[in-house]
Amino acid sequence: MSASDLPAREAMEFDVVIVGAGPAGLAAAIRLKQLSPETSVVVVEKGSEVGAHILSGAVIDPIGLDRLIPEWRGEETLARTAVSVDRFYVLGSSGALRLPNLLMPPLMSNHGNFIVSLGDVCRYLARKAEALGVEIYPGFAAAEVLFENDAVAGIATGDMGVAKDGHHKASFTRGMELRAKYTFFAEGARGSLSKTLIERFGLAQNRQPQKYGIGLKELWQVAPEQFRSGLVQHTMGWPLGNRTGGGSFVYHFGDNLVAVGFVVHLNYQNPYLSPFEEFQRFKMHPLVRDTFGGGKRICYGARAITEGGWQSVPKLAFAGGALIGCAAGFMNVPRIKGSHNAMLSGMLAAEHAAAALAEGRAHDELTDYDAAWRGSPIGRDLWRVRNVKPLWSALGTAVGVALGAADMWTNTLGFSLLGTLPHGKPDFATLKPAADCRPIAYPKPDGKLTFDRLSSVYLSNTNHEEDQPVHLIVRDRALQKASEHDVYGGPSARYCPAGVYEWIEQGGQLRYVINAQNCVHCKTCDIKDPNQNINWVPPEGGGGPNYPNM
Ligand SMILES: Cc1cc2nc3c(=O)[nH]c(=O)nc-3n(C[C@H](O)[C@H](O)[C@H](O)COP(=O)(O)OP(=O)(O)OC[C@H]3O[C@@H](n4cnc5c(N)ncnc54)[C@H](O)[C@@H]3O)c2cc1C
Ligand code: SF4
Helix, strand or coil: CCHHHCCCCEEEEEEEEEECCCHHHHHHHHHHHHHCCCCCEEEEECCCCCCCCCCCCCEECCHHHHHHCHHHHHCCCCCCEECCEEEEEEECCCCEEECCHHHCCHHHCCCCCEECCHHHHHHHHHHHHHHCCCEEEECCCEEEEEEECCEEEEEEECCEEECCCCCEEEEEECCEEEEEEEEEECCCCCCHHHHHHHHHCCCCCCCCCCCEEEEEEEEEECCHHHCCCCEEEEEEECCCCCCCCEEEEEEEECCCEEEEEEEEECCCCCCCCCHHHHHHHHCCCCCCHHHHCCCEEEEEEEEEEECCHHHCCCCCEECCEEECHHHCCCCECCCCECHHHHHHHHHHHHHHHHHHHHCCCCCCCCHHHHHHHHHCHHHHHHHCCCCHHHHHHHHHHHHHHHHHHHHHHHHHCCCCCCCCCCCCCCHHHCCCCHHHCCCCCCCCCCCCCCCCHHHHHHCCCCECCCCCCCCEEECCHHHHHHHHHCCCCCCHHHHCCCCCEEEEEECCEEEEEECHHHCCCCCHHHHHCCCCCEEECCCCCCCECCCCCC
């Protein structure tokens, strides 16, 4: 059935439509209502509920919350643990060197920060937003951007009830059009609609390529004797080699909970590398392995993060809309923090949209928002760390991070000897042919401390309607075989943290199997496929992981 044969979509009009109920989208919604209670605001969220697709560390810098909801510290409804101990280590295969806090640039300090579940923070923000009159629709994915006279005029949610082969099932329901004077895209790292808008409006022109990492995380309930409330511990080095960037976090919070996670920079070169297996191996290090003895793993998930920072943030505004949060890439890589900037950017965009609406404007470009961020606290946060990632990529962990730390120190004093360094290649272009690399032998999981992918995905509570079109679109199957498989050795089978991709030999034929129902929406395939041949589009709303508190 062609689009013109379909029944018309129902349309609703709002002042502002927001795509994504993460910290950026919800902060924007709240700020709009604080400034002007009569502004109509709607938020759509592809997760089955607010927080279901939120995965973070998370140690949060409270600057965003303090500015948005000054009374939050006095409220008990937002669970948090104040950071009490802050440690940073460089790991070797069996030893660990602790870096004295005094050597660390002050911006790296976590004192005054809080350990939270970012999913819980989003649920708290959603309650605040709804109390102010914001409409929130979880379970609806924004699948299409609506345009009028080349200006964004809102979004359409995806149709529901389409079968794998494209026919309409009895449950078929047409998507809805949510039309608005301004539309904010708050989809987080590598947003699917944001990607098309960056392309269409040339928003990344004259910018460095956006850079990414994949972050994997487990939540553990640990034995009481292993729990150190408020401990925040970061590492870099082992198990990654010097030429592969990344590191770990371990946060003790709440009631004997430990969030343990591992980030691998997606400009890695060896196609045999598996971020998931590196994470499992990291947990075996003597510095951390005892933490999990007698404990129970209760949740698992993964999500991409942006790493380009200052140099890579695209133009934020275009006719009728704006990018906010990690959809634009406001993550501070050395601090491993982005939620504070996500909130601040949502508030900043809201303030400029509220001013425009008050002047009777609509569907034009919020140029003042774009002009304001570099001089705001977001810009100050990203400016001081702008050379860490380029140095790390160019010189490796040992030298690159040491020079990066020196540059952070000089920036703290108000200058840099290096100017602003470029990032170089986009992440999809960094893999070497498999023939030039050594396969990596990872240890077998023991089922107690280390696990396989499928039992891990089970703990992400991922669920998709199985009879629907595959949402991981391989544009050219022949190219996937000739290049992804034959040249690069099939890296998707290793970088995907959910075991979605498999190359299977059957009856002398090689098949590329896509287990789309396992996808945890991390977006790594959309970023790292060496030919940009995989396009992630939203599946039916409500599908995907169901993180209770990640
Ligand atoms: C492993 C890891 C550890 C991290 N640790 C920290 C930390 O300790 N401290 C910190 O401050 N930051 C941390 N971050 C970064 C932080 O999580 C992000 O900066 C922050 O979540 C960005 O907020 P956001 O609102 O822009 O996007 P997100 O939090 O990604 O939220 C986007 C929301 O939009 C929804 N969405 C996306 N596309 C659509 C669509 N088309 N239709 C409808 N809904 C859609 C998603 O489901 C999601 O709910 C970490 C990130 C990772 C991955
Ligand atoms: S299929 Fe892609 S988006 Fe889904 S979990 Fe795998 S790498 Fe992530």
